[in-house]
Amino acid sequence: MTTSKPIPEVVLIEGDGIGPEISEAVLYILEHAGARITWKKASAGLGAFEACGTALPEETIEAIRTTRVALKGPTTTPIGGGFRSINVQLRKELDLYANFRPIKSFPQLKTRYEDVDIVFIRENTEGLYSGLEHEIVPGVVTSLKVSTRVASLRIAEFAFSYAERAGRKKVTAIHKANIMKLSDGLALECYREIANQHPQIEYDERIIDATAMALVLDPSPFDVLVMENLYGDILSDLGAGLIGGLGLAPSGNFGQNCAVFEAVHGSAPDIAGMSVANPSALLLSSLELLEYLGQTNCAKRVSRALQKTFETKEICTADLGGTSGTMDFAKEVCKRLDE
Numbered sequence: 001m002t003t004s005k006p007i008p009e010v011v012l013i014e015g016d017g018i019g020p021e022i023s024e025a026v027l028y029i030l031e032h033a034g035a036r037i038t039w040k041k042a043s044a045g046l047g048a049f050e051a052c053g054t055a056l057p058e059e060t061i062e063a064i065r066t067t068r069v070a071l072k073g074p075t076t077t078p079i080g081g082g083f084r085s086i087n088v089q090l091r092k093e094l095d096l097y098a099n100f101r102p103i104k105s106f107p108q109l110k111t112r113y114e115d116v117d118i119v120f121i122r123e124n125t126e127g128l129y130s131g132l133e134h135e136i137v138p139g140v141v142t143s144l145k146v147s148t149r150v151a152s153l154r155i156a157e158f159a160f161s162y163a164e165r166a167g168r169k170k171v172t173a174i175h176k177a178n179i180m181k182l183s184d185g186l187a188l189e190c191y192r193e194i195a196n197q198h199p200q201i202e203y204d205e206r207i208i209d210a211t212a213m214a215l216v217l218d219p220s221p222f223d224v225l226v227m228e229n230l231y232g233d234i235l236s237d238l239g240a241g242l243i244g245g246l247g248l249a250p251s252g253n254f255g256q257n258c259a260v261f262e263a264v265h266g267s268a269p270d271i272a273g274m275s276v277a278n279p280s281a282l283l284l285s286s287l288e289l290l291e292y293l294g295q296t297n298c299a300k301r302v303s304r305a306l307q308k309t310f311e312t313k314e315i316c317t318a319d320l321g322g323t324s325g326t327m328d329f330a331k332e333v334c335k336r337l338d339e
């Protein structure tokens with residue numbers, strides 16, 4: 001007698017801006033692909049803020065604590081005021097300390113480089129994103145960069161363990177310890193300590209600004225990069241640019257008990273409601289989610305269908321030089337699922 005595994009529950013936060021449009025497209029594709037997921041919708045973002053005065057309701061956090069896994073659409077972060085970034089809050093509340101951002105070329109898309117394959121691993125809980133900002137006197141503001149041994153050791157361990165599991169060769173630590181001697185200096189000490197425990201993985205260190213230039217000139221020497229919060233935010237967007245843009249960059253946030261998958265890009269208010277957003281980054285994040293849930297075959301089928309869709313440029317979305325709308329693109333991916 002065979003007993004089928006229970007269908008996992010996953011929290012879905014559609015988000016705002018282009019979030020609802022790309023979420024609809026991703027759910028449509030996953031359903032056609034036969035993904036075994038029961039979605040539990042939860043709210044966060046501008047809509048939640050307008051409806052209940054909080055951008056990240058307690059029920060949403062509790063729902064993720066219960067299911068331990070979520071797919072999240074982008075949520076708008078007001079600039080220069082308003083509520084705190086939902087991403088930053090979620091990562092802190094659920095202690096999602098590691099942000100995993102794989103950047104891999106799609107051979108079907110013509111970009112400056114053909115074989116980019118870099119994983120950006122970003123510390124998610126501290127650094128300059130700690131939200132500790134103070135106005136000392138009018139006209140003088142400080143923003144604290146927090147660096148702890150605990151957080152630096154665990155992000156380094158995450159990076160090296162991933163490199164080992166995935167058969168990667170090298171981990172590069174990105175820093176600015178020549179200027180931030182104490183904070184980045186402490187992080188480097190921790191990275192070196194963990195590197196010594198993984199002698200089979202090559203380890204080196206590079207300064208953030210020089211790395212940005214080196215990545216643009218030639219991304220091929222880079223393998224797995226580990227770094228603090230702000231550096232990871234900036235360099236991984238640069239990485240997305242190397243393979244065709246933010247519409248193609250997935251990510252996963254991991255803690256001891258929970259995982260939240262989301263696209264690297266934001267809510268793109270400039271194109272929200274126009275049905276032109278590229279759903280691929282959220283779709284690729286959902287494939288990371290399927291892998292996490294052990295539904296590898298389903299993830300592979302969708303990935304192949306997506307790549308076949310990229311082959312016909314016209315049916316791509318505008319950011320990739322095509323003319324398709326978000327849902328038309330999703331329907332094309334579905335057509336190719338069983339080719």
Ligand code: ATP
Pocket residue numbers: 018075076077246247264265266267268269270271276277278279280281319
């Ligand atoms: P955040 O601060 O929340 O990360 P951001 O200010 O970096 O957001 P995004 O919302 O990521 O900005 O958008 C940056 C640019 O990329 C915008 O011009 C936007 O239209 C475009 N963009 C982002 N995501 C997509 C997408 N999925 N499809 C097409 N264009 C996108």
